[in-house]
Amino acid sequence: xxxxxxxxxxxxxxxxxxxxxxxxxxxxxxxxxxxxxxxxxxxxxxxxxxxxxxxxxxxxxxxxxxxxxxxxxxxxxxxxxxxxxxxxxxxxxxxxxxxxxxxxxxxxxxxxxxxxxxxxxxxxxxxxxxxxxxxxxxxxxxxxxxxxxxxxxxxxxxxxxxxxxxxxxxxxxxxxxxxxxxxxxxxxxxxxxxxxxxxxxxxxxxxxxxxxxxxxxxxxxxxxxxxxxxxxxxxxxxxxxxxxxxxxxxxxxxxxxxxxxxxxxxxxxxxxxxxxxxxxxxxxxxxxxxxxxxxxxxxxxxxxxxxxxxxxxxxxxxxxxxxxxxxxxxxxxxxxxxxxxxxxxxxxxxxxxxxxxxxxxxxxxxxxxxxxxxxxxxxxxxxxxxxxxxxxxxxxxxxxxxxxxxxxxxxxxxxxxxxxxxxxxxxxxxxxxxxxxxxxxxxxxxxxxxxxxxxxxxxxxxxxxxxxxxxxxxxxxxxxxxxxxxxxxxxxxxxxxxxxxxxxxxxxxxxxxxxxxxxxxxxxxxxxxxxxxxxxxxxxxxxxxxxxxxxxxx
Numbered sequence: 001x002x003x004x005x006x007x008x009x010x011x012x013x014x015x016x017x018x019x020x021x022x023x024x025x026x027x028x029x030x031x032x033x034x035x036x037x038x039x040x041x042x043x044x045x046x047x048x049x050x051x052x053x054x055x056x057x058x059x060x061x062x063x064x065x066x067x068x069x070x071x072x073x074x075x076x077x078x079x080x081x082x083x084x085x086x087x088x089x090x091x092x093x094x095x096x097x098x099x100x101x102x103x104x105x106x107x108x109x110x111x112x113x114x115x116x117x118x119x120x121x122x123x124x125x126x127x128x129x130x131x132x133x134x135x136x137x138x139x140x141x142x143x144x145x146x147x148x149x150x151x152x153x154x155x156x157x158x159x160x161x162x163x164x165x166x167x168x169x170x171x172x173x174x175x176x177x178x179x180x181x182x183x184x185x186x187x188x189x190x191x192x193x194x195x196x197x198x199x200x201x202x203x204x205x206x207x208x209x210x211x212x213x214x215x216x217x218x219x220x221x222x223x224x225x226x227x228x229x230x231x232x233x234x235x236x237x238x239x240x241x242x243x244x245x246x247x248x249x250x251x252x253x254x255x256x257x258x259x260x261x262x263x264x265x266x267x268x269x270x271x272x273x274x275x276x277x278x279x280x281x282x283x284x285x286x287x288x289x290x291x292x293x294x295x296x297x298x299x300x301x302x303x304x305x306x307x308x309x310x311x312x313x314x315x316x317x318x319x320x321x322x323x324x325x326x327x328x329x330x331x332x333x334x335x336x337x338x339x340x341x342x343x344x345x346x347x348x349x350x351x352x353x354x355x356x357x358x359x360x361x362x363x364x365x366x367x368x369x370x371x372x373x374x375x376x377x378x379x380x381x382x383x384x385x386x387x388x389x390x391x392x393x394x395x396x397x398x399x400x401x402x403x404x405x406x407x408x409x410x411x412x413x414x415x416x417x418x419x420x421x422x423x424x425x426x427x428x429x430x431x432x433x434x435x436x437x438x439x440x441x442x443x444x445x446x447x448x449x450x451x452x453x454x455x456x457x458x459x460x461x462x463x464x465x466x467x468x469x470x471x472x473x474x475x476x477x478x479x480x481x482x483x484x485x486x487x488x489x490x491x492x493x494x495x496x497x498x499x500x501x502x503x504x505x506x507x508x509x510x511x512x513x514x515x516x517x518x519x520x521x522x523x524x525x526x527x528x529x530x531x532x533x534x535x536x537x538x539x540x541x542x543x544x545x546x547x548x549x550x551x552x553x554x
Contacts, residue, residue, distance in 0.1 A: 002064065003072040003080075004057060004124075009114070011075060011134055012197035012233035013053050014082060016248070018130045019145040021230075023251050028055035030087040030125030038100040041240070048247065048291055050240040052097065054123045055084070062089045062122035073128065080131050087126040094119070102237055108270040110201055111235040117451070134231070139196075139210055144228045149191075150253040152226075160188040162297065163254035165245050165263070167199040167234060168328075169212035169354060171346040173302040175219050176311040181258055181297050182224060190225040191254060192217075198233040200266060202462055208357040215349035228252075236266035238276035239284040246285050246294055256295045259285050301325075304344050336361060336537075361537035362394070365435035365464035368529070370444040371453060371508060372471030373500045374486055375478035377517040378444040379403075381471065381525045386442055388526055394539065395440045400427055402445030415497040421452040428456035435464040448505040457510070465538050469529065470511035475500050477518050 006014060016022045024047050029037070032044040034052055041050040065071070065086050073082045098105045098112045107113040136143055144152070153161055162181050166174065170192075182188050192213055196206040206229075213227050232248070235241055241264035246257045263281035268274055282298040289296045301314040303323035317323050326334075326345050334341050335358035341351050368385070370378040379401050386399045402423075406413070409426050413419040424447050431441035447453050453468065460466045478500065479487040490498035497503040513532055515525045533539040 001070060001072050001083075002061075003074050004055070004061065004084075005074050005076070005078070006081070008076075009198055009233040010055060010073075011081075012231050013055075014073060014128065015134045015231050017053070017128055018082060018133055019147075021146055021232075021248055021251050022053060023146075025049070025053055027084065027087075027127035028125055029053055029123070031090050031123075034092070034123070034125070038097060041243070048243075048288060050101075051235065051237070051244040052101065054092075055125070056120040057089075057122050057124055058120045059122060062091075062124065065089050065124065071124075075134055079135070081134060082128045082131050084124070084126045084128050086124060089122055089124050091122050101235070101240060102275070104269065104275060106269045106275075108268070109236065109266050109275055111237055111266065114235075118455070136231075138207065139229060142210070142227055142229045143231070146252045149228060153189075153253050158189045160185050160256060161191050161254045162188050162256040162258060163191045163193050163249035163252070164258045165249070166192070166194045167203055167209075169204065169209050169350055170216050171350060172344065173304070173311055173325075175216055177260065177299050177302050178225075178258065179220070180299070181256070182221070184297065185256055185295075188224075188256070190220060191249075191252075192225060192227045193230050193249065193252065193254075194227075195232045195234055196229045197231045200234070200236055201458060204354070204357060208353055211353045212350045215353060216347060219347070234264065236264055238263070238265050239281040242281035242285050243288060246288075246292055246296065250292055250294045254294060256297055257285070258297045258299065260299050261301045309344070332358070359438075361465065362540045363438065364538065365438045365440065366395075366467070366533075366538050367431045367435050367441045367443065367460045367465070368467050368469060369431070369447070369453070369456065370442070370469045370471055371447045371511075372473060373475060373478045373505055374446060374498075375481045375483055376471040376473035377515075377522070377525075378446075378471045380522055381469075381515065381517075381529075382442045382444040384522050384526050385529055388530065389440060389442075392539070395438070396434075397440045397442065398430075398434050400430060400441060400443045400445075402427070402443075402447075405430075405445070415503070417449065420447075421449060424449075424452045424456060428459060431456075432460045432463055435460055435466075438464075446499050446505070448499045448503065450506040450509060453508060454510070465536070467512040467529075467532070468508055468510060469513045469515065470508045471515050471517065472507075473517045 017025055017027060029052055036042055036044045037049060037052050041048065043049050067086055067088055070083050070085050072080050073084055075081050094115055095105055098115055102109055102112050105112060107116055162185060164178050178190055182190055194209060194213060217225055217227060242259050249257050259282045262278040265276055286296050299313065302311050303314050303317060303325050305312050305317060306322040306324050314323065335354055338360060370382050372378050382399060386397055389395065389397045405427050406423055410423040413423050424445060427443050427445055431443050434441040457466055457468060482488060486495060489495045490501040499505050513529060530539065
């Protein structure tokens with residue numbers, strides 16, 4: 001039986017297909033359902049469903065499949081989780097999908113970026129049969145299937161259940177809004193149902209968020225609020241995402257659903273404007289609440305009224321009253337810089353949890369990724385920088401030289417684009433672990449392709465600092481140096497697919513530091529990099545002072 005190793009997003013989707021969270025879906029979409037969702041927000045049978053749930057695969061795997069065969073779907077640890085009976089395989093128009101689902105093709109949107117830049121080109125549709133649900137080892141008491149939650153509601157006599165969606169820690173404004181919802185709906189109970197699958201890149205990790213949720217539960221009336229975790233991979237699709245969330249919460253037993261301002265909004269587009277109107281999600285979900293069988297509760301922004309010292313809806317604020325708010329950026333800056341957070345904004349328990357995760361930059365891990373042609377000077381500068389950083393003694397430093405990593409971790413790989421990218425993924429994986437643990441990873445590799453460099457940046461920057469350093473020494477100079485005799489061999493045809501001669505090098509478009517060693521010495525290059533790290537806050541370097549010890553006169 002052929003097997004497919006699921007990506008993180010596919011794993012989230014499979015779990016909700018298997019446990020009923022995505023009902024009425026019984027598998028990854030075939031083309032008829034996919035096309036109707038794109039056009040009408042409905043499955044082919046007319047059922048309301050706005051989000052394509054697709055299994056994307058590469059061309060080689062797609063071409064090996066035939067309708068009617070069964071394949072195994074495996075988790076990241078290779079555990080068999082489900083069988084999929086193939087209905088069809090096709091190559092979708094992803095630009096059309098982006099426009100239909102997200103209303104744009106702007107890759108500044110994380111969902112569009114994933115669809116157009118990361119997802120594989122082919123889709124496999126078919127029903128899935130459970131072998132085992134994905135296994136979680138964290139917060140196991142808070143992970144419930146839809147059936148388990150419904151049974152719990154029935155046993156406790158809960159009838160009106162208000163679900164609240166979140167991917168961020170809860171602060172006072174969130175709690176005040178949900179308390180209003182409890183007050184508005186008679187005999188109601190609150191289901192805090194945060195997403196702990198994939199959220200927006202750069203979001204705080206779900207472990208910290210869940211501890212924050214646990215810490216705010218005592219601020220609700222006793223016995224009126226419950227916490228359960230949702231293993232969803234968000235798409236950040238604004239209005240359509242809100243509609244999708246409502247359908248999912250209905251499957252989990254909710255009778256009411258809160259849709260706030262800018263629900264599931266991804267932020268600003270490449271022109272600096274919001275992707276969606278802040279109240280568009282409320283309008284769309286409200287239009288379908290009868291069909292869903294779920295009452296929608298809508299709220300405008302909650303603000304702190306300075307004069308009254310209470311939270312109110314922005315629409316309730318009088319002209320002579322002052323509204324106080326703190327943006328997400330302001331909060332992150334306060335945490336990163338260890339400045340005070342006003343008591344009116346959050347709870348001390350939440351702030352304490354957040355400060356445990358938001359270490360000052362000089363305590364965070366960091367990756368410095370050197371890229372450039374062979375002979376450009378990447379390894380030389382990285383080695384010199386490694387020595388200087390070790391001399392300072394502030395961090396654990398690991399040097400990942402491309403030649404050494406390829407010899408030790410990727411000796412079976414060739415020099416095709418696919419094999420080169422596999423090698424760089426391995427370098428990036430090791431660097432991400434070092435960064436996550438608070439060390440500094442110095443990576444020196446040719447890494448000729450922009451796409452894989454972008455992929456590595458995205459994976460590491462959510463764990464700590466990341467600097468791409470382009471050693472831009474021209475090809476003619478690199479070839480003249482030729483310290484290993486590689487260019488001579490490549491010109492003689494003895495080395496195939498040699499970068500710069502018979503294989504391409506794509507110049508970085510997002511390099512944080514550019515160094516041309518024809519214009520800059522190694523010592524100067526190291527000084528430039530260290531200065532950039534100091535300016536960014538990743539290094540605090542004490543000025544060395546020399547003491548002259550005079551000989552004692554005898």
